[in-house]
Amino acid sequence: MRYLIIALLAMTTAVSAQTEYEIATSDWPAKTYMAHRDTVAYADIGQFFGQYFPIGYQAVAGAGLVPGAATGLYWSLDEESDMFNMAAAVPFTGDAPDTLPEGFEIVEVPESQVLSTDYYGPYETLSQAHDAFDAYMSAQEMEPAFLVVEEYVTDPTTEPDSSKWLTRIHYLFEI
Numbered sequence: 004m005r006y007l008i009i010a011l012l013a014m015t016t017a018v019s020a021q022t023e024y025e026i027a028t029s030d031w032p033a034k035t036y037m038a039h040r041d042t043v044a045y046a047d048i049g050q051f052f053g054q055y056f057p058i059g060y061q062a063v064a065g066a067g068l069v070p071g072a073a074t075g076l077y078w079s080l081d082e083e084s085d086m087f088n089m090a091a092a093v094p095f096t097g098d099a100p101d102t103l104p105e106g107f108e109i110v111e112v113p114e115s116q117v118l119s120t121d122y123y124g125p126y127e128t129l130s131q132a133h134d135a136f137d138a139y140m141s142a143q144e145m146e147p148a149f150l151v152v153e154e155y156v157t158d159p160t161t162e163p164d165s166s167k168w169l170t171r172i173h174y175l176f177e178i
Contacts, residue, residue: 024120024135031117031175036110037063037103038076038092045085048075049126055091058104063093066100072171076110077151112150118174125165129153132172140174148174 039055056073063070071094078088092110099109118139122132133151140147156169 036092
């Protein structure tokens with residue numbers, strides 16, 4: 004019985020309650036991140052974030068800077084291998100620290116035009132929101148974004164209900 008309950012919980016957390024997405028156009032301000040960038044398989048993204056977000060947050064706080072929401076930066080996807088060129092990134096304001104953790108770099112994202120939406124739900128169904136972006140950009144005959152940004156606003160360690168997890172998704176375009 005216990006395994007049945009666990010299986011049912013797993014099934015219900017993998018379904019997003021959100022089915023429609025309002026995609027808005029706006030200006031993106033320049034932002035600076037402490038980031039660990041790598042090529043990561045889709046199946047390994049959670050582990051990648053779990054390994055590098057804590058290091059980034061510790062380094063930003065240790066430098067006396069105030070961090071923002073944990074962020075995934077995505078430059079490209081190789082669809083054949085399901086591999087992302089991406090980074091686990093911690094935004095901050097102020098001067099970059101003189102020393103960085105091993106494997107980390109400072110990434111400066113310039114001002115740009117942006118399409119954005121708020122996604123509420125578990126991370127496993129974020130692709131639904133990205134599908135909405137694909138449909139929108141196709142209908143508008145837009146070129147692909149140069150960077151996709153996912154800001155993980157809600158901390159899942161403090162909010163157990165995955166339907167309340169807010170991820171702000173942004174598709175950035177050169178001005």
